[in-house]
Amino acid sequence: MDQRTSFSSAGEASALQTNKVLRNTYMLLAMTLTFSAVCAGVAMSIGLGQGAAMMMSLGALVMIFFLNKAAQSSMGIVFVFVFTGLLGASLGPMLNHYAGFPGGTSLIMQAFGTTALVFFGLSGYVLTTKKDFSFMGGFLLVGLIVAVVASLANIFFAIPALSLAISAAIVFIMSGFILYDTSRIINGGETNYIRATVSMYLNIYNLFTSILHLLGVFGGDD
Template sequence: MANPRVYDVDAALGAAVSTNKVLKNTYMLLGMTLLFSAFTAGVSMVMGLPQGAALLLSLVGFGLLFVVHKTADSSKGLVAIFAFTGVMGASLGPMLNYYLALPNGPALVLQALAGTAVVFFGLSAYALTTRKDFSFMGGFLMVGLIVAVVAMIANIFLAIPALSLTISAAVVMIMSGLILFDTSRIINGGETNYIRATVSLYLNIYNLFIHILHLLTALSGDD
């Protein structure tokens, strides 16, 4: 009669191998999509696209996000995710041109990039090293994200600088929490599709960079 412990060990090893494969593929694809976004952002900047084009590209990106999730289980998902991240990168062009035109703009953009990298790698390393389960944060983070989005929409009409800063600070905290949450899901088998995992982490980094840049600019007095 077969020893059930042998099956348990085999199952555990199989799960570990599968998780490591998802992690490897996720970080590889994440790096490629971030580079592609940087490229399309550069093209957008050189073309001098207006803010209206950035808004349109963001809306297109929102639609492509649904396509990515729908096709994530097939090879079409790879095409969709590059289309999505390319469009999202291009939508950053007008914003980056605005910040780079400020007196201390280039330094602020570099500081935001460095800050984003430090937060992402630091939190990812913590989640990977400790292998803690951060799934308990899911509900709280989702509520926080909804509140932040509603506040952003409201501030379009209110235009209160202090509220804008508060929203950016909140989004930085929420995205930091989501990096822990999404990395934990991969480690603990909650996410087994590397395309979906990549999209989640990409959006965390994307929003983290935008709001760190906003905070740094406001605190520097250049805005």
């Protein structure tokens, strides 16, 4: 009887911890996405250049090192906002590019809405079914590596069809990562909400930019 009570208490504690990580992750994710959007808006309004945007993206990559070091401390939250702010601002030139299209603002909002729909739909599915998608980790990592290598190669080849294929692949890969990362949280694979927030943010960020590119192509982007 005592042993059963012990197991029950441990299970309840684990469930409470999981719910806490999940709640903190989505709360911090909402705040960082809002902050990132504000930074993107500021970058658009001041006409941030491609060079500055590239430097901000590189700065965000450097921030990942500090994030990993500070993930267990409150300072990690500061680094998360710096990281997401830099990435948000780096979107300025790209968003201004698409905003210059006929109906460009509508195009951006459509990409945003589609991204939100995919994220909430996939996350909601995992939260409802409690399915474990940890088996997808290896496949997703390989797919991401292939997409990155193809993207780097296409810088030199500049093949429009390949660029389109890469964006489509990234949409599927990031959708898979949303399933995978949400599953890791609810199944106890990820117990740090700062790291979980960064993972989710990157999924949404890459999903949004890829969807925007695809919509831009079909909307008349050359």
